[in-house]
Amino acid sequence: MKTKALYAGLIAGLALTTPAAAQYAGGGVKVGVLTDMSGAYSDLAGKGSVEAARLAIEDFGKPINGKPVELVSADHQNKADIASSTARAWYDTQxxxxxxxxxGTVAAxxxxxVAKEKGKVDINSGAASMALTNKACSPTGLHWTYDVYSLGAxxxxxxxxxxxxxxxxxxxDYTFGHDLEAQVAKIVKEKGGVVKGSVRAPFNSSDFSSFILQAQASGAQVIGMANAGADTINTIKQAREFGITQGGQTLAALLLFLTDIKSVGLDAAQGMVLTTGFYWDYDDKTRAWSKRFAERMGGKMPTMVHAGVYSAVLNYLKAADAAGTDDGAKVxxxxRETPVEDMFARNGKIREDGRMVHDMFLAKVKAPKDSKGAWDFYEITRVIxxxxxxxxxxxSTCPLVAKK
Structure with a gap:
């Protein structure tokens, strides 16, 4: 009896001193990249986002709970129903x-x-809408790379x-564009400027001629393009055909990616001011990571969306491992406990509204004569x-934020 009592005491003592067993619903950790693989935003995200996630898993470099980290991916086609049904299937059955x-805000x-309903994690890199950290905030949702506020700022x-x-x-003409226009218009007015008008263009348009003519006829000094991806590319190309900048008006691309400049060329984009969360040629860390990315992507350098996906996946995996669970709220x-400092984020921190706050960059597109290589497009003019x-x-209007 004494031996049994001693054995029971040892077991009880061990239970008090041993960490709780790791708890992962599928035995390990599986992450998904849900992105635009075939549409207007596929170049700035798409397959590059999948490859960025794969690099993060490789750099994490170990199994979780004895199982290799798994990666799945899918094309949401910029449609809410496809994005929602894919997320539900991934969370519920995979x-x-x-x-x-x-x-894309609609998909985001x-x-x-769906993630909020199921207590699962979604970490957004590619969408810009501030709703993600305001009315649509979630205890398990984060916004990682940029948003319309940062573009306006x-x-x-x-x-x-x-x-x-x-x-x-x-x-x-959808939530992202409306939000971006509103945010920049607010800044313009605060600084004593005026908004002479606006026109709503259908998403993924091929013909912007009528919209450009309206902007030209307004006489405004600045034509603000509150769009992205293929829409921005088409607007810039067609504005050049109409002689917009030659006529003295300024084109302001409010969301401009490295891949957009590659598409339109430095001749058309030179002198444009832009805001970005990442530039491949900023320092030794960004160059080293971008070189690895480019080797897998046929020489293509990463956008801030790609870099953001890498950073988000790597930081998530570290947290899921440290937490000993895949429970969304706990991870x-x-x-939130850990500062974010990597090749993407400088001085990063995660707030209770889900925003990962980090330094951004103001940049100017180089003239062709100043570019020293195929992807040498930006001059960083300011760290924001x-x-x-x-x-x-x-x-913030996020219900999770305690009002002081």
Missing amino acids: DVDAIFDIN LAVRE GTGNAVTSGGGKSWFFITA VAKM PGDEAFQPLFE
Whole structure:
């Protein structure tokens, strides 16, 4: 009896001193990249986002709970129903623990709703809508790379401060475009400027001629393109055909990616001001990582969306491992405890509204004569501190934010 009592005591003592067993619903961790593989945003995200996630898994470099980290991917086709049904199937039947990228606001908000309902993680790199950290915020949802507030704080502020006081907007006719126009228009007016008008263009349009003519006829100093991807590319190309800049008006690309400049060429894009969360040639860390990415992508350099996906996946995996669980709320809580400092994020921190605050960059597109290589497009003109680049927490309408 004494031996049994001693044995029981030892077991009880061991239970008190041994960490709780790891708890992973599928035995390990599986992540998904849900992105635009075939549409207007496929170049700036797409297969590059999948490859960025794969690099993050490789750099994490170990199994979780004895199982290799798994990766799945799918094309949401920029449709809410496809994004929602894919997320639901991944979470419910395929043991996917977290979904990444989700570029495009329509898809992003659809996935956020499903993830929130199921207590699963979604970490957005590709969408810009501030709704993700305001009315659609979630205990298990994060917004990683940029948003319309940061674009306004960077490009909108710089162009207006530089003398562009009258604006006309060509705006993508969905939530992202509306939000971006509203944010930049607010800055223009705060700085004493005026908005002469705007026109809403259907998403993924091929013909912007009528919209450009309206902008030209407005006489505004600045034509603000509140769109992205293929829509931005088409607007720039067609504006050049109409002689917009030759006529004295300024084109302001409010969301411009490295891949967009590659498509339109430096001749058409030179001198444009833009805001970005990442540039491949910024320092030794960005160059080293971007070289690895390019080797897998046929020489193509990464956009800020690709870099953001890598950073988000790697930080998620570290947290899921450290937490000993794939429980969404617990993993995100662990992520909030840890500063984010890597090849993508400088001075990064995750707030209670889900925003990962980090430094952003104001850049100017180089003239062809100043470019020293195939992807040498940006001159970084200013580092925008994270607390200036993103919406102040006290302005957030996220229900999770405790009001002081």
